[in-house]
Amino acid sequence: MDGSLSLPNPSVSRRQLLNFFTGAIVAATASAALYPGTKFFVPPAETTDADGSILAKDQLGHPIPASQILDEPTGTRALIAGLAGEPTYLTVKEDGTLDSMGIVNNCTHLGCTFPWNPVDQQFQCPCHGSRYDAQGSVERGPANRPLKLVHVQVKDNYIWISPWTEIDPRTGEKAWWV
Template identity: 75%
Template sequence: MDNSLPLESPSLSRRQLLNFITGAAVAATAGAALYPAGKFFIPRAETGAGGAILAKDVLGNPIPASQILGELPLTRALVAGLAGEPTYLIVKEDGTLDSIGIVDNCTHLGCTFPWNPMDQQFQCPCHGSRYAPDGTVVRGPAPLPLKIVQVVAIDNSILISPWTENDPRTGEKPWWV
């Protein structure tokens, strides 16, 4: 009777080990070379805490806070806000930015509209909806107040973030959340 143990083949041959080491070295080298190229071609996310983005102009360039704050008090400056939506930023009487921005998108059919400084209203030219300076409906057919966003000026940058708290105009949960 033979009491010897049978010899089993090793689980990883020498050739498989060398192929694994070579593949790992090639992958590490390629990853190290492609990482800077990827960082160059993929644009930086310009978002802050809570989904905040930088206010931009029509061409997509960030707008410095000093440019908006250089306007006259009670001026409404139109910028590209969240998802590129046109958003009015308001310069308060003390020369600072209001913490509330008003999205330029009619709640009736989604038209964009101008601020009329003579009447102190947002006036939709399509169907005649009128909005107060804070975005509440003055005259229909618009059924809801305008969407608002949070605005913060930090280090000459203007950050715009979604409004998630209760709507200060109605005291209720915002309709757009």
């Protein structure tokens, strides 16, 4: 007898064990890198009301309290992130409430965003010169359609936005964006 113990051959060789650990480390690293990438491409779920309205948010995605906008002087036009993140103007009326119509800030000519000009009382697209009145109707082209509208409601100091699917009150016809 040589005095050594005879052990049976192991069921997993050293090479197989190292391959397993290498594969596990690569899989863990890949999944750790893919998770934030997939989260970036999947939009966050919108907070919706029973009727399908979404909560109005600022440009950072935080809900905007209605009192913040209503503290502004009458006639103020506040720009918020509306449906699908589209910039939307809300108007403070003379009685200190929000107008029930919001105006989407996308030019109907080529989709540019534009500022409200309080001096001329117009929305003025700087790209191609389209002009819209305070209700979003075209005053001067090249745009040939009025701006999109959304419904605006205030509930419990939060602003809720929902799509406008009825007749356009400015034209008396079916809304072109429906």
